Amino acid sequence: MYNKLMLLLGAGFLFTACASENGEDQTPDEVPTPTCNTADVTYALTVAPLLQKNCTSCHNNNFASGGVNLSTYAATRTVALNGRLIGSVNHDAGYSPMPKGGAKLADCDITQLRKWVTDGAANN
Ligand code: HEC
Incomplete structure (x- = not known):
């Protein structure tokens, strides 16, 4: 949250500096999206x-739809590393x-x- 705020503040500062330099009016739709x-x-x-x-309403310890439990780190890691986690949320063919x-x-x-996932699905 704090980092996001700093990013926004930083972007706002750059934007202001740039706008005053070239003396042009900037319209709101020129503000970069975060x-x-x-x-x-x-x-x-x-x-x-x-x-x-x-997800955990359907994927938990008591009720693991499709055999998938997403309520613990260990179980989530398995689904992350076998590709099913990203395949399913990304709506990839075959999932x-x-x-x-x-x-x-x-x-x-x-x-x-x-x-x-690409960073190794660490327990961090
Ligand atoms: C309303 C219940 C429900 C919700 C919410 C839900 N799932 Fe599922 N999920 C299922 C069912 C049921 C299956 C078994 C396969 C099927 O019926 O499509 C499944 C299967 C899966 C599979 C295995 C799919 C495959 O093709 O191997 C994964 C991975 C999965 N869910 C991940 C998720 C994730 C991640 C979320 C949240 C973003 C989520 N699910 C939310 C009900 C749900």
């Missing part, structure tokens, strides 16, 4: 809350699209999940 933060992706602060919000019956996750959520 990028997806993939620098601080961790299991505890990013992945687990995301799965709890969107059951997830979350089942719901809207596809936001692009940034998928990007952050993928980053965690």
Whole structure:
């Protein structure tokens, strides 16, 4: 959160400096859209809350739909490393699209999940 704020403040400062330099009026749609933060992706602060919000109602210790449990680190790691986690949320061919019956996750959520997986799905 703090990092995101600093990023926004930093971007705002650059934007202001640039605008006064060339003396042009800038319209709001020229403000750059904040990028997806993939620098601080961790299991505890990013992945687990995301799965709890969107997935664990159907994938938990008592009720593991499709044999998939997303409520513990160890079980999530298995699905991450065998490719099914990203395949399903990215709606890749050959995987059951997830979350089942719901809207596809936001692009940034998928990007952050993928980053965690490609970094080795660590318990961080
Ligand atoms: C409403 C219940 C429900 C929700 C919510 C849900 N799933 Fe599923 N999931 C299922 C069911 C049921 C299956 C078994 C396969 C099928 O029926 O499509 C499944 C299967 C899977 C599989 C195996 C798919 C495959 O093709 O190998 C993965 C991985 C998975 N879910 C991940 C997720 C993730 C990640 C989320 C959250 C973003 C999620 N699920 C949300 C019900 C759900």
